[in-house]
Amino acid sequence: xxxxxxxxxxxxxxxxxxxxxxxxxxxxxxxxxxxxxxxxxxxxxxxxxxxxxxxxxxxxxxxxxxxxxxxxxxxxxxxxxxxxxxxxxxxxxxxxxxxxxxxxxxxxxxxxxxxxxxxxxxxxxxxxxxxxxxxxxxxxxxxxxxxxxxxxxxxxxxx
Numbered sequence: 001x002x003x004x005x006x007x008x009x010x011x012x013x014x015x016x017x018x019x020x021x022x023x024x025x026x027x028x029x030x031x032x033x034x035x036x037x038x039x040x041x042x043x044x045x046x047x048x049x050x051x052x053x054x055x056x057x058x059x060x061x062x063x064x065x066x067x068x069x070x071x072x073x074x075x076x077x078x079x080x081x082x083x084x085x086x087x088x089x090x091x092x093x094x095x096x097x098x099x100x101x102x103x104x105x106x107x108x109x110x111x112x113x114x115x116x117x118x119x120x121x122x123x124x125x126x127x128x129x130x131x132x133x134x135x136x137x138x139x140x141x142x143x144x145x146x147x148x149x150x151x152x153x154x155x156x157x158x159x
Contacts, residue, residue, distance in 0.1 A: 029086060030043045030045040030085070033057055033085070035058050035060075036058075036080070037058060037059075037063040037066055037074060038062075044059070047060060049064055051067075051078055053149045055085075056078050072139075075137075075138065075139055076133045076138040077133060079137040080108075080109055080137040084109065084111050086150065087150055090113065092146040093144065094113065094115070094136045094137075094144050094147075095115060095120040095123070095135075095144065096116045098116040099116060100114035100116060101116055101117055104117055105121070108132060108133070113136050
């Protein structure tokens with residue numbers, strides 16, 4: 001009887017874990033997302049710009065035009081959104097380009113960023129606002145951090 005009860009309890013915990021994983025995978029990437037140009041406005045997912053092989057979500061046509069006109073001006077914030085929405089992942093330290101250290105992690109705008117050392121993390125943590133975003137998601141940092149597009153798995157063809 002105890003063995004049966006243990007199996008039932010373990011099965012229940014396993015199914016809850018699987019359910020949470022499925023729910024997380026199905027989460028809408030724009031849920032709760034704010035426009036990185038007009039920071040107070042919510043993104044609804046209707047205004048989308050193709051960028052670096054992924055999708056940027058903006059709040060309105062005006063922001064789409066601004067992004068098209070001056071993409072370099074918004075590059076760091078756009079890169080941040082790519083990582084925040086799970087379309088890009090970090091592979092190295094954005095400061096040094098070296099392998100990351102497990103204890104050197106800093107949350108920046110909802111994104112966990114990893115660094116090669118605690119010193120690198122502390123240096124970036126001292127920054128505020130746009131300087132902070134540029135230090136991690138700007139052109140040079142994005143390259144050093146080896147941020148890469150997440151490849152989507154192809155569905156198997158059924159015959």
